[in-house]
Amino acid sequence: MGVGFFASGVVAGPAMAASPADWTQIPARTVTLFYPGQSSYQWLRSRAHPGARMVWNGAACLNCHSGTERGRGRHMDGGMRRGMRQGMRWRPPTAAKMGRDIVDGGPLEPTPIPGKNGVLNLSVQAAYDAENLYLRFQWRTNLDRPGRMHNYMRFDGEKWAFYGGPRSSESVASGEEPPLYEDRLAIMIDDGSVPGFRTQGCWLTCHRGMRDMPGEATKAEVKAHPLIGETGLGRSDVRKYLPDSRTDAAASWDKTKSAQAIADIKGAGGFVDLMQWRAHRSNPIEMADDGYVLEYRLSDEGKGPYGWNVDRETMTPKYMFDPDKVGMKVLTVDDIGDPAKPYALIREENAVPYDADADWEEGDVLPGRLLSRVDATGSASDNSRVHGEWDDGVWTVEWTRKLDTGHSGDDKILREGRTYTFGFAVHDDNVTTRFHFVSFPIQFGIGSPGQIQATRLR
């Protein structure tokens, strides 16, 4: 099973023939992803973190947090010895140990999720040819089902309302609503243009003031902000950004540089590429989204794989399932999670406009998102050869990405003979925002040295 019957045979675009037919010939490397809690850019530079001074000075996280569980600190290097001299009395923990400690709750996790694991082992295989980078990922999910539902709406007899959500939300934690949230795999890429990304990776993007972080900015505060709020990006919450887009040393969310200064940084390539494979919002149409991080987490130019299926004026769905194609116009609450039932609305494939006069019944459920491969355009639609399947507790995602997407304005162009910094993250077990697993930055070589080296295909 996996993406179900929608995807088979109907997906436009080039065949996957060029990707390695036999992945068993490509070495697999296991990357330890761990649960970071609220370890923000600012926390890492605060007194609470023993490595703060070194982090301020640009040291790599792995200077200290390296080693395996058994042979901890075996390769203690200069950076760590300096740290020890600066008064550290105990050994810095490994990624796996940190994940396990943080996930259970404490100063870095005020709202632990019961039963959540602290570590996720991500298997990564990589290959390339003259045109493409080919990636294959595998990981085990905590649940015995894939997280493939997202933003569902339920009819209560009179009106439609959003139903279910991430496990971090109050209504789900209290048992009032079911956990319904998509699994995700995210990749960040930099080519050396972003100061500090090579050594500190994803932690450059995570800040105080963001959603579910300490000092979370209020909606009113964000809306009133000239660059992020109503007169600028039109947002009402704070998401990932790079310190380089801010004016103060603490990289505060509201101390943004001018729009012109930010445009100049972007023009010079000083952004991080961020692409996300989404089990609900992109996988059913064999895509991943394509975005970048600079002053905010933004989509690339053009239109990505998904939009809303909700008319915000009337709070009714825009599309329903096409009974001629899938044998039903709507799901019921009991159908959720049934692998035999459709779970995503695809405009060109299984959807027809919503019929307000059909006899809707209490407990009817429709996806609040509408997917379309056909409507996706521009740089936002670059990741159009991505395929994920969940089988027996394991996701396998195969991802083809052009080395040169042709969109250097918001993508990192990859070249043979160069090493890049990658960061990986997985959202598992119906969670969102920071409740994910993340990797330390990884040196990724394309015909060049790296912790992961892509295999050249002949």
Ligand code: HEC
């Ligand atoms: C100079 C060495 C050093 C550097 C560099 C360093 N750390 Fe640390 N870090 C430590 C030590 C020591 C601890 C304390 C662990 C403890 O309390 O037992 C720690 C704790 C942490 C914790 C909390 C773990 C827990 O269980 O609560 C996190 C998260 C963390 N570091 C992340 C990072 C990240 C991310 C980076 C890179 C941006 C980094 N560290 C760089 C030494 C360092």
